[in-house]
Amino acid sequence: MNLSYRIYYVFLRNLISYKRFIIPTFVVSLGQPLFYLVTFGLGMGAYMGHFGGKPYLHFLVPGVLISSVMMAATFECLYGTFVKIVHEHLYDSLVATPVSAEDAVAGDIAWASFRGLISGTLMLIIAMALGVLPASWTALPALVLLMIFTGLLFASLAMIVTSVAPNFDFFSYYTELIITPMFFFSGVFFPLDRFPAWMQTFAQFLPLTHAVALSRALFAGEISSALLIHIAALCALGTVAFVVGIKRMKKRLIT
Amino acid sequence: MDSVISADRLTKKYGELTAVDAISFSINEGECFGFLGPNGAGKTTTVRMIHCVSPISEGSVSVFGQAAGINNRAIKKITGVIPQEITLDNDLTVYENLMVFARFFDIPRSEAKERVAGLLAFVELEHKRNSRIGQLSTGMKRRILIARALLNNPRLIIADEPTTGLDPQARHLIWQRLRSLKKQGVTLILTTQYMEEAEQLCDRIVVMYQGRILKEGVPQRLVQDEIGREVVEIRASEEGDAGLLATLSPLYTGHERAGDTLYLYCTDSHALMERMLSLNLPNVLHRPATLEDVFLKLTGRSLIE
Numbered sequence: 001m002n003l004s005y006r007i008y009y010v011f012l013r014n015l016i017s018y019k020r021f022i023i024p025t026f027v028v029s030l031g032q033p034l035f036y037l038v039t040f041g042l043g044m045g046a047y048m049g050h051f052g053g054k055p056y057l058h059f060l061v062p063g064v065l066i067s068s069v070m071m072a073a074t075f076e077c078l079y080g081t082f083v084k085i086v087h088e089h090l091y092d093s094l095v096a097t098p099v100s101a102e103d104a105v106a107g108d109i110a111w112a113s114f115r116g117l118i119s120g121t122l123m124l125i126i127a128m129a130l131g132v133l134p135a136s137w138t139a140l141p142a143l144v145l146l147m148i149f150t151g152l153l154f155a156s157l158a159m160i161v162t163s164v165a166p167n168f169d170f171f172s173y174y175t176e177l178i179i180t181p182m183f184f185f186s187g188v189f190f191p192l193d194r195f196p197a198w199m200q201t202f203a204q205f206l207p208l209t210h211a212v213a214l215s216r217a218l219f220a221g222e223i224s225s226a227l228l229i230h231i232a233a234l235c236a237l238g239t240v241a242f243v244v245g246i247k248r249m250k251k252r253l254i255t
Numbered sequence: 256m257d258s259v260i261s262a263d264r265l266t267k268k269y270g271e272l273t274a275v276d277a278i279s280f281s282i283n284e285g286e287c288f289g290f291l292g293p294n295g296a297g298k299t300t301t302v303r304m305i306h307c308v309s310p311i312s313e314g315s316v317s318v319f320g321q322a323a324g325i326n327n328r329a330i331k332k333i334t335g336v337i338p339q340e341i342t343l344d345n346d347l348t349v350y351e352n353l354m355v356f357a358r359f360f361d362i363p364r365s366e367a368k369e370r371v372a373g374l375l376a377f378v379e380l381e382h383k384r385n386s387r388i389g390q391l392s393t394g395m396k397r398r399i400l401i402a403r404a405l406l407n408n409p410r411l412i413i414a415d416e417p418t419t420g421l422d423p424q425a426r427h428l429i430w431q432r433l434r435s436l437k438k439q440g441v442t443l444i445l446t447t448q449y450m451e452e453a454e455q456l457c458d459r460i461v462v463m464y465q466g467r468i469l470k471e472g473v474p475q476r477l478v479q480d481e482i483g484r485e486v487v488e489i490r491a492s493e494e495g496d497a498g499l500l501a502t503l504s505p506l507y508t509g510h511e512r513a514g515d516t517l518y519l520y521c522t523d524s525h526a527l528m529e530r531m532l533s534l535n536l537p538n539v540l541h542r543p544a545t546l547e548d549v550f551l552k553l554t555g556r557s558l559i560e
Binding site: 006009012013016017020021088089090092093094095096097098099100254255 | 334342
């Protein structure tokens with residue numbers, strides 16, 4: 001793969017254009033997760049009572065936070081990248097410079113991850129205002145790292161989808177049939193251990209499951225070697241998705 | 256003159272389709288070299304292979320001593336591309352567009368600022384510095400594309416149909432700018448469907464059709480050799496052709512029929528026109544031969560789909 005430091009230039013281009021969209025994107029990326037926190041966390045949480053010794057909101061926050069990272073990164077590499085390729089032909093002019101197609105795609109993935117990090121951080125601030133805090137200050141950098149990595153993973157997965165998408169409508173298949181169900185099968189809203197065995201096994205194949213497990217451990221302060229399996233799963237999935245996403249997209253860009 | 260770009264049996268295949276079919280050509284330093292052809296002739300695909308954004312299927316092309324497909328970054332560093340489509344960044348202002356693009360070439364910020372200011376003056380758009388791209392006319396956008404293509408002080412400029420869709424004023428301004436670049440010693444590759452554009456700008460051209468090169472040469476010489484100096488167009492139905500051609504022979508050097516028009520080619524139309532006046536033909540047009548005649552003769556006067 002022909003990757004270079006020029007990834008940063010592509011990231012920078014996105015950052016400069018972002019300053020005009022910053023307010024609308026804040027609203028969009030906060031809207032849905034906030035809705036979950038209020039309805040499920042405060043509304044349903046009132047009926048659920050305590051959950052593992054703490055209010056339900058404490059269970060919910062780590063999952064919703066990491067899901068908002070997933071959503072932001074996913075949408076950026078679906079719609080954002082698609083517009084840049086098809087409607088604005090931005091990639092065409094990029095690849096005519098010393099920036100390679102791989103640099104351009106990786107730059108967009110890095111950017112999407114950053115967007116995920118912003119969403120997650122906003123959620124974190126709100127959660128902290130609601131009294132839900134990470135276990136310790138030392139858990140904070142780990143949480144940031146987890147958000148960045150989760151963003152890279154889902155941005156790369158979205159890039160694979162975008163590389164074969166003929167139009168916008170195609171993205172609904174991915175968001176409605178994969179992303180939304182994953183939201184409910186990955187232990188965001190309730191623990192997986194009440195699921196039937198086959199569903200628990202199925203959940204282990206969903207990348208979000210591992211991200212949620214790690215996020216929750218960082219909030220609860222339950223760090224153990226059992227988490228290594230989740231880290232390994234995320235790393236493996238992330239690497240494969242990144243490489244495949246870049247290769248597929250290059251095929252679409254360079255013809 | 257030194258040849259700086261040379262293609263050897265350059266070929267591009269998309270599955271079963273051969274878009275560029277083993278063409279060879281060479282381009283000298285400082286000249287303007289034109290690829291002419293109808294839509295789908297393979298012009299754009301050829302230049303895309305030269306500036307390394309389309310992988311070569313077979314054959315090779317070298318650009319300033321670097322092999323395309325191998326030393327891509329090196330070639331892109333010294334090449335400026337004026338694309339066919341408007342590929343400006345709609346989310347950014349004119350100034351930001353150029354500054355961001357300068358970064359892609361590793362141009363330091365302070366130097367980029369100077370170059371951007373100079374180039375905005377060159378394309379006469381200093382007053383649009385802080386406009387968003389959406390607020391510009393098509394002609395202005397094309398001029399920004401030219402400025403953008405010059406950011407890296409290229410030795411080679413590739414202009415892919417740079418005036419498509421422009422009004423005459425904007426077109427002439429772009430031609431002037433391209434000519435002044437040539438004067439500075441830049442090598443220029445142009446693709447176009449407009450014969451006038453090729454005559455205005457190109458030192459040498461190739462006529463492409465269905466992925467092959469049909470003819471190569473200096474525009475005026477091509478017109479001379481293929482057509483002659485003048486063309487007489489006669490709008491009349493085809494039935495009379497045989498009789499008419501017999502009557503007018505040997506005053507013309509070639510003829511062609513397309514739709515409702517009979518084209519007669521000649522070097523000196525004086526005698527021919529006299530004869531025609533005596534025949535009292537109604538719809539006759541007499542004009543100098545142009546590259547367009549060469550083009551239509553070579554690629555056929557019927558519509559190409």
